[in-house]
Amino acid sequence: MTPNFSVSNLGQRQREDADIWSRQAERLSTALRQHAERIQHSHGERVQQLWADWLRLGQDLTLAAWRGHGARDAAAYGVDAAQRLLLTLDTLRERGQQDLDHEAAGTPPVLDYAYEEVVDGRQLPRPVNYRLLRITPPAGVEVMDWKRPYMIIDPRAGHGAGIGGFKHDSQVGVALRAGHPVYFVVFRQHPEPGQTLADVMHAEAGFIQEIRRLHPEAPKPVVVGNCQGGWATLVLAAANPEISGPLVINGAPVATWSGKLGENPMRYNGGLLGGALPALLMSDLGHGEFDGAHLVSNFEQLNPSRNFFGKYFDLYREVDTRRQSFLDFERWWGGFHFSNEAEIRWIVEQLFVGNRLSRGEAQLEPGRHLDLKAIRSPIIVFASRGDNITPPQQALNWIVDTYADEHEIRIRGQRILYMVHDKVGHLGIFVSSSIANKEHAEMASTLKTIETLPPGLYEMTIDAVHGEGHAEHFVVSFHERKLSDISGSELQDREQEHDFAAVARLSALGTDAYELALRPMVQALVTPQLAQLIRDAHPARTSRRAFADDHNPAMKWLGGLVPQVQAQRQPAAPDNPWLALEQLSAQGLMQGMDLMRDLRDAAYENSFLAIYGTPFMQWLGKPLARERVHKDPAELRYLPEVQAMLLGLDNGGYRSTVIRMLILLAESRGSVRRDRLERSAEVLTQREPFASLKPERRAAMIREQSVIIEFEPEAALAALPRLLPQREERVAALQVVEYILGDVSEMEPRTVALLQRMRELFELAAPAATPAPQTLTRPEEA
Structure with a gap:
């Protein structure tokens, strides 16, 4: 039979390709324009301000020299700078030693609260490295067992556990002050042999059951999931719909293909770095374990001026007051944790490359799909426009992907509330004290009443603030929203997400080729000793341990010198012009690093668009570009x-x-x-x-x-x-x-x-008698 090469069919294919090329050119142009406008606006203003500050500094230095203060100011600054340098080096020395001691102790959680272990996941029928802790309330704080408990799931994203309770003004602190029992889900540094994310999910479900057993008079627990713990919370609730009370999801990447052109460069990592293949290779080089230091390094690359210079300069500039807070944060940020190959592979293939959870295609266990539509607990989603790791699109678009429209949300009896902050960054979502005392505090009190809301989609807004400190009270309202309100305000070009389908297809082909051709050889060559050597050589570790006493004997002399420096401390006067010179020099360097980052991000995005926006890539990814099929809203009636x-x-x-x-x-x-x-x-x-x-x-x-x-x-x-x-x-x-x-x-x-x-x-034309005004006590529980 002769193939039918129709001219009309050929013309149709050419028109489709031309349309794809046109959309690609438009996206490239839009991305370039947005990057250029942002660079021009941001760096233009910074250059002007920096130049004005330099001119002012020149005048101050000239005036000081004319008055005869130049030598005195320079000498005072020299003493101050030298002392701060020694104190900074000693802080870095202590950080390096702290990392070694923290790891030797098994990297315990960095919680700022005392706690007791309730369940050790290693003792479960399917052992995992997770633990359930009960937070001990501090002095003066009383919790009631009949109040709704909180279970906070911390993110397992390379660093250690405990960030949700890192400060007293935190999620833990907010809940404790309201009298709620608080439980915290943490994890040990290394996974148990053979554990899977399905095992972790079953362990977390068991944790909730244990909490309910300990609090039989209380409503079902609130489950709070931070970042990676957020999608884990959704997975837990989808697999166990009736097990928990309200869910609070903070900065969780769920719809991982989503984002805006000109922003969010991290979502392009899979396409430009080889999909799931690097994760498999790193797991093999780790003798079956994936080193969390790789993930932390990826986060740091998003803002190199801050992570590689700015935080150290801030420590140097204010070492007298910043030392302890720097060490506290670095104890968590440097406590690198591990995942096994099965866990990291599921995360990469199902979430970050495959985007299967948002589309209803993810499987945690064979034959058991995870459908977020199955969740029955009310869901509160917190996102931020200032989050460059989980932008609002990734935190919210799963709602649009899961439901046909807002009517289906109501029909299925679901309550979904969302709040979008204007500027807080990713870590600030669950670290920043201001956020803990605002959004999280309001959510904690709102959870008492949310279950009486009619089903539907709502946006929560904070309309007014009264009082200060722990007595601060917020006036909020809930506004009914449509799915188009999310897509109209938070999405820009969802069609561009089809590019990521080609990434998923290439990732699958690449991992198949690696497993067939190279993986057996790599696994045969890597011994436990070689894997440990590779881990120890990671720059994230060597940059810290280079200052530790145990690794650098030259640093030991600082321990005896620092008390003398502190006793003879001579800070320079705040108006010393050499301090201003130091500050301006640092600002200039950071701006240069920021400019290089912005140019890198522009090149990063446009490279992705140029590669994956072509007709061939669209054809390659077409089998995986399908959207979830929704029931016709009119059919829901039946x-x-x-x-x-x-x-x-x-x-x-x-x-x-x-x-x-x-x-x-x-x-x-x-x-x-x-x-x-x-x-x-x-x-x-x-x-x-x-x-x-x-x-x-x-x-x-x-x-x-x-x-x-x-x-x-x-x-x-x-x-x-x-x-x-x-x-x-x-x-x-x-x-x-x-x-x-x-x-x-x-x-x-x-x-x-x-x-x-x-x-x-009701045949009651006259107004019914209204009950006499009364002073209401705020309901303690919904």
Whole structure:
């Protein structure tokens, strides 16, 4: 049979290729323009400011010389600079020795709290290197066992454990001060032989079960996942939908192909460095273990001026006050941890290269897909526009990928809240004290009431701040959002993500070739001794250990000299012009490094676009570029569970009616203020006949009424009189609803109109008697 080489088909293929070339040229142009504009804006302003500062400094030096102070200022600065140099070297010496001692002790977590071990993962049927710790509250802080516990999962991303409790003003501190028991999931330096991420997930599920056993009177635990611990939390909840309470996800990379043109260069690593192949090779060179120092070094490369110079200059400039905080942070940042080959391979192939979790294709165990749609716990997602490791697109796009639209979120009874910070960086999400005292503090108190929200997608905003310190209180509101609100504000070009499908395809081909041709030889050549030698030679370790006493005998003399230097310390006067010269010199060097970084990132992105935006690469990645198939929103009505709920449109009693009225009124507003949410939670959890409901039953009732209103809003409203035929019940229901709504002067006109219509349906034209004003105690638990 002769092939049909149709001219029209050939023309169609040519037009498609031309369209691909056109889109590639447009993206290249856009990326170059954005990089150029950013470089011009940022560095232009910095150069102007630096030049003005240099001119001012020249005048100060000239004036000091004219007054005869030049030699005196130079001498004072020389003494100060020499002393600071010795103290800085001694700090680096202590850091190097601290690293060695920390590793010799098994790299314990860097928590700023005392703790006790509850479960050792090595003793489980499927042993893992994870541990469950219970945080001991500090003096003056009391926790109650009946309050909802917190379980914080720290990120296992190369460094050690404990960053979520690194400071007193942290996630741990916020929860403890609110009286909640706090548990922390940490990990040892080396994985147990043969452990997998499935084993880790089962261990974490066991941790939650143990917490629930220890707190039988408390609601289900809150699970907080930081960075890598965030996607691990989602995996845990997807595999065990009924096991936990609300989930708080901080800076977690889930939709890893996402980002903005002109930003987020880290997402291009897989395409430019060989996909999963480097991880497999590094694991083989590590004799089956992947060294976390590689990951930490990748993070440092994102901001070389800060990580390779700036933090050391800040230490040198303020060594008298920064020494301890520098050592505390470096103890965590330098505590390199390991993953085995199976773990790192799953992370790279399923997440960072394959993006399978976001698309519903990830498998943790054979035959068991992980579907984020299966999660039943409320989810709070925290992201930041200043995060260059996990940009908001990667933290939020999985919502868009998972659900057909916001209606499906409501129909499935899910509550998803998100908050996007303007500028905090990746580590600041769970390290910065200001964030711990703001966003995390507000989330901690909001979790008490979130489960009374109707299902849906919400953005949480902080509208006002009252008080200071630990007494600080935030006024927040929840705004109903559509999936298009996320995609419109946080996404720029999702079609560009198709480029990453070619990366995944090439990665699979590359790993297959390596496993067939080279891997047996590499594994045969690498011995445990050679693997240890390779680890010890890593620059991230040698740069630290070079200053340690045990590795550099020349540094030992500093130990005896430092007390003398501290006793004779002579800081230069703050207005000494040589200090300004030092500062400006450092600023100039850092700006030069930043410029090189920005040029590197521009070249990095445009190289990726030039390689993977071609018609051949689009064709190569086409089998993996498919998006998740969503059910038509109109078909969701015919789900068996939805049909069963719609049958209850005319059925129900007092509780169902009040919940339906509250949801109808919330729909009319489109947002929920914090004070109304608290009153709603107080009624639905502390007043009868709602207080006797189990949380699961209350959640089911809220979901059922939400689904009815979603598909039949007018019929649901018209059916209210049939749900409450007795006048006394109608009056009582209106009283409760009006109490939750609050002062009528603060209501939206649509809310007032809907409330009046409800009165008319109940044949209660006159306003129902509102309960006398009372002082409410804030509900302790949802």
